[in-house]
Amino acid sequence: MAKINRRKALIALATGLVSLNSRFLWAESGFDLGLKGQELLAQGKYDQAIEILQAGVKLEPDNEWLWGLLGRAYFQKKELRKSLDSFRQVLRLNPEDTYSRMMVDIISQKPLPPKIEPIKPLTPLEKKALEEEKQILDRLQVENTLGYRIQRVVLDPGHGGFDSGAVGLKGLQEKEVNLDLVKRTSQILAQMDKDLKVFFTRTEDYFVPLSARTTTANQYSADLFVSFHVNANENRKPRGMETYFCSERASSKEAARVAEFENSVLKLEKNELIQKGYVNIEEILFLFERKRYWEAGGEVASLIQNNLKNRLPLKNRGVHSANFYVLRRAKMPSILLEMGFISNPEEEKLLAQSDFRHKLALSIASSIVSLKKSRI
Numbered sequence: 001m002a003k004i005n006r007r008k009a010l011i012a013l014a015t016g017l018v019s020l021n022s023r024f025l026w027a028e029s030g031f032d033l034g035l036k037g038q039e040l041l042a043q044g045k046y047d048q049a050i051e052i053l054q055a056g057v058k059l060e061p062d063n064e065w066l067w068g069l070l071g072r073a074y075f076q077k078k079e080l081r082k083s084l085d086s087f088r089q090v091l092r093l094n095p096e097d098t099y100s101r102m103m104v105d106i107i108s109q110k111p112l113p114p115k116i117e118p119i120k121p122l123t124p125l126e127k128k129a130l131e132e133e134k135q136i137l138d139r140l141q142v143e144n145t146l147g148y149r150i151q152r153v154v155l156d157p158g159h160g161g162f163d164s165g166a167v168g169l170k171g172l173q174e175k176e177v178n179l180d181l182v183k184r185t186s187q188i189l190a191q192m193d194k195d196l197k198v199f200f201t202r203t204e205d206y207f208v209p210l211s212a213r214t215t216t217a218n219q220y221s222a223d224l225f226v227s228f229h230v231n232a233n234e235n236r237k238p239r240g241m242e243t244y245f246c247s248e249r250a251s252s253k254e255a256a257r258v259a260e261f262e263n264s265v266l267k268l269e270k271n272e273l274i275q276k277g278y279v280n281i282e283e284i285l286f287l288f289e290r291k292r293y294w295e296a297g298g299e300v301a302s303l304i305q306n307n308l309k310n311r312l313p314l315k316n317r318g319v320h321s322a323n324f325y326v327l328r329r330a331k332m333p334s335i336l337l338e339m340g341f342i343s344n345p346e347e348e349k350l351l352a353q354s355d356f357r358h359k360l361a362l363s364i365a366s367s368i369v370s371l372k373k374s375r376i
C-alpha cells in the first residue's frame with residue numbers, strides 16, 4: 001500500500017515538475033495557442049504573441065496557420081529576418097499560400113537590417129538610409145494592419161424559403177429563428193448606436209443563395225458580416241453556442257461537420273458555374289486579401305464569443321474555424337454564430353421563447369457595439 005502511494009506521489013511530483021518547466025502545458029492544442037496569439041496580436045502585445053506562437057509551432061511544427069501568425073508578430077516587431085523565416089516555413093508547408101508568398105516578396109525586397117548591430121558610429125549617409133528604411137517600414141506596417149472601424153454591418157439570417165435549415169423535434173425551424181434574431185438584433189443596434197449602419201441579406205422568408213449573401217455584403221462595403229445560425233446534431237445531447245470564422249481547413253471534425261451542413265444548400269444552387277479553363281482574375285487577386293480578412297474574422301470571433309459567454313445562459317463551446325462558403329468570399333472580417341442546438345429539446349424550447357430571443361439579440365448587439373468601440 002505504502003509503495004503504491006509513494007509511486008503515485010512520484011508521478012504527481014514529476015507531473016508538477018513538467019508543468020513548472022513548460023508554461024504552456026495547460027494548453028489543449030496548437031489551435032488554442034493560435035487563438036491566444038491572434039488575440040494578443042490584435043491587442044498589440046507582440047512580445048507575448050511571439051512567446052505563445054513560438055510555443056505553438058514547437059507543439060505543432062507543421063501548422064502553417066501558426067507559422068503565419070508568428071510571421072505577422074515578428075513583422076510587427078520589425079524583426080524582419082525572423083518574420084521572413086516564419087513566412088518561409090508557411091511556404092514550405094503550403095507552397096500555394098499566396099499571402100505568405102507576398103510577405104516573403106515584400107520583406108526580401110527590402111534591405112534586411114544587419115544581423116549584428118554596427119559598432120562603428122553611423123556615417124551621415126548611413127543615418128539617412130536607415131531613416132528612409134524606417135519610414136518605409138512604418139508605412140508598410142500601417143498597410144499591414146487592418147485597422148478598421150466598424151460602421152457598416154451586414155446581418156445574414158441563415159437559410160430561408162425552401163431551405164428551412166435545421167428543424168427541432170417540436171418543429172421549430174432554424175430559418176425562422178435566424179430571421180427573428182436578426183430583426184431583433186438590428187432594432188436593438190439602432191437604439192444603442194445611431195451611427196452604425198445595419199443591412200440584411202434577407203428580410204422575409206425567401207431563399208437567398210449563399211454566394212448572393214456575401215455579394216450583398218461586399219456591395220454594401222460592410223466592415224463586418226455576421227451570419228446567424230442555430231446548430232443541430234443527430235444526437236440530442238449536444239448544447240451550447242459557438243462562433244466560427246473562415247479557414248481553408250476545419251479546426252476540428254465537429255467544425256467540419258457544421259460547415260458541411262451549412263454549405264449543403266450549395267448542391268441546390270444553380271448559379272455556381274464552374275467552367276473548365278476559365279480563370280477568374282478577380283478571384284486570384286482576392287486570394288491575397290482573403291487571408292487577412294479571415295484572420296481578422298478570427299479576432300472578431302474571439303472577442304464576440306468572449307462577450308457572449310459572459311452574458312448568456314448557454315454553454316460556451318468556444319471559437320472554431322472551417323471553410324464556410326458564405327464567409328469565404330466576404331471582403332471584410334466575417335463570422336458565423338451557432339446560437340444553441342435546435343436538436344436539444346431544452347434549447348429548442350428556449351429558442352422558441354420571446355424572452356430568450358430578446359436576451360440573445362441583446363447580447364449579440366452589445367457585443368457588436370463593444371467591438372465597434374474596441375476597434376481591431
Ligand SMILES: [Zn+2]
Pocket residue numbers: 158159165166174228229230262
Ligand atoms: Zn444554419
